[in-house]
Amino acid sequence: MDEQWDVVVVGGGVAGLSAALMLGRARRRVVVVDAGSPRNRFADHMHGVLGHEGVDPRELVARGRSEAASYGVEFHPGRVERLDETGAGVVVTVPGSGQISARAAIVATGLSDDLPDIPGLAEHWGARVLHCPYCHGWEVRDQHLGVLVTSPLGLHQAELIRQWSPQVTVFAPALDESVEARLRSRGIDLVADPVVSVSGEGPLVVHTARDTEVAVDALFTTGTPRPHDDCLKHLNLRRADTPFGSFLAVDPLTGKTSGDRIWAVGNVVNPGANVPMSIGAGAAAGGAVNGALVTQEFDAAQATPADLHRSVTPR
């Protein structure tokens, strides 16, 4: 833990691994600190991921780790509690392990989906209770699909799901007449009774407050995304208000935060990013961080006597 790293990547899901792969191949000394709970761990198959259709998400992460490790990237299990900027770089604190210092940090810690507090939803999350039709819609196409609306975003989801099936039931209390008419115009059924629980093996049974039961093949809903950015809270980095809540503001191309040496990528800054988007963002940040370190090295070399230049070479 006393070593000086070029880059510490906080979070070893697909975004962090992609960044680490780029940096390892750029001959940087990289350590990935990972708590080991990627967001899609509830699903057995991944979709919409070119070249990896239907693959188990765990398999992709395992391959990513081994590919990054083949370029010298090292891994440290644990949860970063705090990240601080120092004059020369960053230092992260991992309870039980101490501190890790590096010249730059990439935060790729993902998010949690806080589900509506309805018994049965969490048990079926990722299997029959779903959030993303691009990830799982094809597999339940033309079946009876429910949409549990708990926020304005849920109404958008209700319209979206109609693309995957003509048989859609929306569970949403107290909608405007015009919104109801819009949904009904494409054959969507509406249930205004509040949902109290969900149960069942195979098809799901949605139970409402008035003891109605509606069987659906899958139920879509939007949880509230909660970014895992607590380790940065004390730094007061710039944030942006989005329809999904408050997220760290980053440069859209590189993932650079308002912190001098901190980049952030994947779901922790973009709740709408799926696996390929997160991989792309990680790759872009990896390249950007290497570029920033290269610039720093040339700046330092110009300010250094010529005979010391040879020592500023990568491994």
Ligand SMILES: Cc1cc2nc3c(=O)[nH]c(=O)nc-3n(C[C@H](O)[C@H](O)[C@H](O)COP(=O)(O)OP(=O)(O)OC[C@H]3O[C@@H](n4cnc5c(N)ncnc54)[C@H](O)[C@@H]3O)c2cc1C
């Ligand atoms: C049920 C479900 C199914 C999905 N299916 C698909 C699909 O089929 N196709 C698709 O493209 N997308 C799918 N997604 C979306 C996909 O999960 C995300 O796009 C992807 O996981 C984002 O990658 P990430 O690296 O940003 O975050 P994650 O994959 O969540 O990885 C973040 C990592 O950081 C770790 N971490 C968190 N905090 C800390 C900390 N403080 N210190 C150290 N480590 C930390 C976590 O434990 C985790 O290992 C699905 C999502 C869900 C919920």
